[in-house]
Amino acid sequence: MQTTLPNPASGYDRAAELQRVRRERLQTALIDLSVTLITILVALLIGFLVLLIVGKNPVVAFQALLTGPLSRINRTGRWLEDATTLIILGLSVAIPFKARQFSLGAEGQLYVGALVSTVIAIYVPLPPVLAILVPIACGMAAGFLLGLIPGAMKAYLNANEIVSTLMINAIIIRAYDYILTYILTAPGSQTVTSADVQVFSQLARWSDMLNLSLGRFNIGIVFALLLVAGVWLLLSRTPFGYEVRMIGSNEKFARYGGIDTKKVIMLSFAIGGAIAAVAGSHLALGVHRRLIPGISFGLAFEGIVVALLARNNPLLIPITGLFYSYLRVGGEIMETQASVGSEIVQVIQAVIILLITAQVLADWIKRRRARRVA
Amino acid sequence: MEEAFRVIFSAAFVAAVLRVSTPIVLPALGGLIAERAGVTNIALEGLMLIAACTGVLVSAYTKNAWLGLIAGVLLATLFSLLLAFFYLQLKADLILAAIALNILASGGTIFIVYLLINDKGSTASLVSGQMPFIDIPIIKDIPILGPILSGQNLLTYVMLIATGLVSVFLYHTRTGTHLRAVGENPDAARSVGINVKLQQYLALGLSGIFAGLGGIYLSMGYVKFFARDMTAGRGFIALAAVYLGAKQPVGTLIAGLAFGAADALSIQLGNLQVPTQIVQMIPYIATLVALVVYALVQRQRAVNRQRKFRQQQAASV
Numbered sequence: 001m002q003t004t005l006p007n008p009a010s011g012y013d014r015a016a017e018l019q020r021v022r023r024e025r026l027q028t029a030l031i032d033l034s035v036t037l038i039t040i041l042v043a044l045l046i047g048f049l050v051l052l053i054v055g056k057n058p059v060v061a062f063q064a065l066l067t068g069p070l071s072r073i074n075r076t077g078r079w080l081e082d083a084t085t086l087i088i089l090g091l092s093v094a095i096p097f098k099a100r101q102f103s104l105g106a107e108g109q110l111y112v113g114a115l116v117s118t119v120i121a122i123y124v125p126l127p128p129v130l131a132i133l134v135p136i137a138c139g140m141a142a143g144f145l146l147g148l149i150p151g152a153m154k155a156y157l158n159a160n161e162i163v164s165t166l167m168i169n170a171i172i173i174r175a176y177d178y179i180l181t182y183i184l185t186a187p188g189s190q191t192v193t194s195a196d197v198q199v200f201s202q203l204a205r206w207s208d209m210l211n212l213s214l215g216r217f218n219i220g221i222v223f224a225l226l227l228v229a230g231v232w233l234l235l236s237r238t239p240f241g242y243e244v245r246m247i248g249s250n251e252k253f254a255r256y257g258g259i260d261t262k263k264v265i266m267l268s269f270a271i272g273g274a275i276a277a278v279a280g281s282h283l284a285l286g287v288h289r290r291l292i293p294g295i296s297f298g299l300a301f302e303g304i305v306v307a308l309l310a311r312n313n314p315l316l317i318p319i320t321g322l323f324y325s326y327l328r329v330g331g332e333i334m335e336t337q338a339s340v341g342s343e344i345v346q347v348i349q350a351v352i353i354l355l356i357t358a359q360v361l362a363d364w365i366k367r368r369r370a371r372r373v374a
Numbered sequence: 375m376e377e378a379f380r381v382i383f384s385a386a387f388v389a390a391v392l393r394v395s396t397p398i399v400l401p402a403l404g405g406l407i408a409e410r411a412g413v414t415n416i417a418l419e420g421l422m423l424i425a426a427c428t429g430v431l432v433s434a435y436t437k438n439a440w441l442g443l444i445a446g447v448l449l450a451t452l453f454s455l456l457l458a459f460f461y462l463q464l465k466a467d468l469i470l471a472a473i474a475l476n477i478l479a480s481g482g483t484i485f486i487v488y489l490l491i492n493d494k495g496s497t498a499s500l501v502s503g504q505m506p507f508i509d510i511p512i513i514k515d516i517p518i519l520g521p522i523l524s525g526q527n528l529l530t531y532v533m534l535i536a537t538g539l540v541s542v543f544l545y546h547t548r549t550g551t552h553l554r555a556v557g558e559n560p561d562a563a564r565s566v567g568i569n570v571k572l573q574q575y576l577a578l579g580l581s582g583i584f585a586g587l588g589g590i591y592l593s594m595g596y597v598k599f600f601a602r603d604m605t606a607g608r609g610f611i612a613l614a615a616v617y618l619g620a621k622q623p624v625g626t627l628i629a630g631l632a633f634g635a636a637d638a639l640s641i642q643l644g645n646l647q648v649p650t651q652i653v654q655m656i657p658y659i660a661t662l663v664a665l666v667v668y669a670l671v672q673r674q675r676a677v678n679r680q681r682k683f684r685q686q687q688a689a690s691v
Binding site for chain 1: 414416460464465466467469470471473474475477478480481482484485488489494607610611613614617649651652654655658659661662665666668669670672673
C-alpha cells in the first residue's frame, strides 16, 4: 500500500487537489438538489393535471394544499408535530439504507419504542429530566435489540430482510395491541387506551411555553435535531460511518478491504431501530401522552420517502421531513376546503418516489460526464 | 380447550380455511413466480387493491361481473408491468418502486372511489358483481367432504388448479426452466442466451395476473364491495407464504392454507374469549423460523456441493 501513495515531491499539489474535490462535491450537491426540486415540481404538476382531468378546480385545491399549513397557527403546530416524527423516522431509515439494506422494520421498532418508554413513564416514578431521558433511553435499547434480529438474520444467514422485517412488524403490532388491550387498559374502561404518562415524563408543549396555540407540537423537535447532528456525525465522522458507506457502495470490496461487513450490517439495522424507537417515544410521551391503538398507522413508510428525498443525507432530512409533512397536513386541509380527497397527496408521493429512484441512472450519467470533462 | 378442538375438526372450519386462504394463496403464487425469476415483488398488496377496486367499479357500472374480473386483472397486470418497466428499463430500485406502487394503489383507489360516489370508507352503496359459487355434482352429496370441497367460490377452485399449473410451468416447461435459471444466476443464464429482461417482464406480468385474481376474490367473492385498504396486509402475508413454502408451488399453497387456518382460528377463538392477537401471531413467527431454517439448509447444501466437488476432483486425480 505504501508505494502506491503519491509522492508529495513529484509535483503533487495537495491544495489544488483539495479544491478540485470540493468543487466536484459542490457540483454533485447542486445536481442532486436540482434533480430533487424538479422531481417535486413534476410530481405536483402531475397531481395538478389529475385534478384537472377529474373535473375538480385544481387552483382552489392547490391553494389549500400549498398555503394551508401556514394559514392558521394551530395548523402550523400540526405540521411541525408531524414533521418531528417524520424527521426521526427518516433518520432511522437512512442508516440501513446507506448500507443498502432494505430494512422495513421501523414500524415495529416505533411500536416497541412507544410501548417500552410509556410503560416506564407511567409506572416508574423518576425525578424531572430523568423522567424523560430514562424512558426514551429504554425505548431506544428495545428498538436496538429488535433491530438486531433482522440484522443478524441478514448478515449471518443471508435471510431476506424485507420479509423478516415485515414479519417482525406484524408480530410486534399484534403484541402491542394485546398488551395495550389486556394489560394496560384499566378494567372496565370504555375505550382501549393506557393511563396518561406521569407529568414529568410528558414532553413539554410549545403551546404552553410560548402561549401560542401550536397544538401538540412539543420539545420532541429538539431531540429530532440532536439526532440529526448525531446521525450526521456517526455517518460522516466515525469509522463505523465510513464502513457503512463503504458497504453501501460496494459490499464485496468493503469485505476485501478488511471490514467486518457482517457486524456492520447487523449494527446498521440495530442503530436504525434505536432511532425509530425515539419516534415512538415522541408519539407516546409528546403527542398523545399515553398509548392508543395503532399509534403509527404506516408512518414508517412515510419515513422512507423522507430519507429517499434526502438521498439518505442526514443534514437534508430535516428539510425533506418538513416538506413532506407540509404536503401531508396540506392534504388534510385541502380535503376539508376543496372536497378533494387528501389521497391525492399519496399519489404525488408515489410519483416522487418513482421519479427519484428512476433518476439514479440520470445521476450516474451526469457524474460520468463530469468526470470525463475533468 | 375441548371446544376449540371441536371447532378445528369441523367441516365448516376446513371450508372456512379454504375461503380465507384464497386471497393469500393466489397472490402468493404470483409472488412465487416473480421470486423464482429473481425479482421480489412486494407490490402484491397494491396490485390486489387495484384489481379489487377496478373489479367492483367496472362490474357496478357495466352490470357484468366478468367484465369486472377482466378489467381488474388487466389493470393489475399493467401496473405490474409498469413496475417491471421502471426496474428493468429505468433502472429504478425494485423495492422502492414497489413501495411507491403500493402507496399509489392505496391512495389512488380511495381517491377514485371518493370521486365517484363521495364515500371514502367503501363502495357499499354500489351494487357490484360477484364471482359464482359452484356446487360440484356428486361430490356435494358426500358427507364431510361435500361441504368442504363443494359450494366454494370459482376463484377458490382457480387457486387449487393454478397451484398445479404453476408447478407444471416452473418445472416442466422450457420457459419455466429459463425463468428459474434467471432467478438462480442471471449472468449464467445470459451467457447461454436466455433473455433475462424478457423473463423478468414475464414473471412480473404473471405475478400481476395472480395478484389481480386475489384482489378480485376479495371484493367480488369473499365480500361484494370494495373498502379502503381492504387487502389488510394480505399481499405481504402472501410474500411470507412464498418463503414459508420454501419457494415451491405446493409448499406455497400449504403455507398459504396455514396462514388462512390461523386467521380462521383467530376468528373462531375470538368467540371463545381467547385473544385473537396471540393466534394471529403464530404464522408470522413460523415464517421467521422458516426463513432461518431455509437459510441454514441452503448453506448446508452449498457446503455439501463443495465437498462433493472436492471429492470428485480428488478421485479424478
